[in-house]
């Protein structure tokens with residue numbers, strides 16, 4: 488295994504880096520500011536409104552309970568009336584599309600760059616060093632692309648991969664439902680064949696880039712007789728490509744999140760949604776589970792890259808701060824307590840990167856299915872936790888400044904937390920690693 492980068496890979500990284508520096512870095516804190524901004528508007532409007540209400544109520548000589556009820560009503564109306572602005576980094580995503588990065592995994596015959604997971608990892612790492620929100624917004628390059636790339640028919644690949652590769656169409660992946668998160672097989676969304684169409688009914692929740700995307704890989708039950716824990720379960724689900732604008736496809740409200748606020752998350756509501764039968768992924772019913780697991784095995788390596796990149800960017804900032812910040816007439820980096828933290832952080836960063844590189848290299852070199860699933864779960868689990876630990880240590884190294892939004896460290900701390908949840912929680916990764924380990928032993 489040789490991780491020495493080729494000249495082309497070095498150029499890729501440098502190109503991504505220059506776009507990130509120009510288009511993304513100056514925006515990073517602004518991407519997260521929306522809620523504060525809205526709070527300011529609210530305050531301004533409210534103060535004006537309260538003054539008016541007070542005046543009116545004083546004139547009418549009413550009791551304070553009536554005043555509070557009127558105020559509450561006003562507050563509800565104002566909240567609804569405020570525009571729902573988007574903080575999605577559209578300009579940056581467009582620029583990445585122009586450079587071909589949205590089609591990095593897509594073969595050249597569908598107008599992509601025809602690269603592997605390793606090259607994809609290099610780009611994702613660079614973006615994640617600066618902003619994990621923007622990296623998640625770019626998940627189209629893996630999650631949005633892989634179901635069609637791995638299981639699509641030739642016609643589906645020609646039609647949809649070329650659109651993604653051009654950078655004009657974003658793509659999303661929808662499996663999660665209210666009662667089917669870690670337990671994917673519990674999904675209830677139903678697809679029933681009706682002539683040349685399938686009719687989909689159900690609701691998907693927490694879908695990244697829902698509403699913004701033009702192409703959706705949506706999974707549904709086509710064979711309810713194949714019970715979730717039975718031998719036939721493998722053929723219970725099927726995937727469908729849905730285009731934005733399909734009658735019966737609607738989107739929920741933009742979710743308010745703890746972190747990665749520049750990545751938009753909404754539900755997908757399917758009401759008698761008629762999808763042409765030619766959009767059944769792979770052209771055959773029952774391929775859903777294999778498509779989901781092939782996609783997640785590879786996209787979890789990308790989450791490893793998100794974690795390794797985020798941890799590395801946070802570490803760099805903490806190291807610079809520790810060298811510059813003086814207390815007791817010394818740089819705080821001269822205190823052993825801080826030095827040990829920096830040493831631990833550097834080990835977390837390097838290990839996260841190595842595990843991710845190993846998994847990506849194995850994916851590109853045809854590792855067997857189970858080995859790849861284990862390596863990708865290990866990389867995702869380790870790198871996600873590394874990013875959280877490094878972000879937490881960075882808050883400590885920055886001291887009070889680490890608690891202030893202006894330092895950018897609170898955003899890093901909040902953003903990192905999602906890594907341990909989406910595309911399979913820590914617990915699910917550990918279940919997966921252990922499942923494969925015990926299987927390997929029982930074969931010996």
Ligand SMILES: Cc1cc2nc3c(=O)[nH]c(=O)nc-3n(C[C@H](O)[C@H](O)[C@H](O)COP(=O)(O)OP(=O)(O)OC[C@H]3O[C@@H](n4cnc5c(N)ncnc54)[C@H](O)[C@@H]3O)c2cc1C
Pocket residue numbers: 659660661662663665667668669670692693694695696744752905908909910911912913914915918
């Ligand atoms: C910001 C964001 C973006 C997302 N984007 C997408 C997307 O684009 N597409 C999509 O389809 N989904 C998406 N998701 C959904 C995400 O993948 C799920 O939230 C995640 O898989 C966990 O499912 P859950 O939230 O239902 O938690 P649950 O499954 O209810 O889990 C709750 C807790 O129980 C634990 N648990 C559950 N089962 C087990 C078990 N067998 N053993 C041990 N512990 C267990 C979990 O680890 C967790 O700690 C997104 C979620 C978020 C928050």
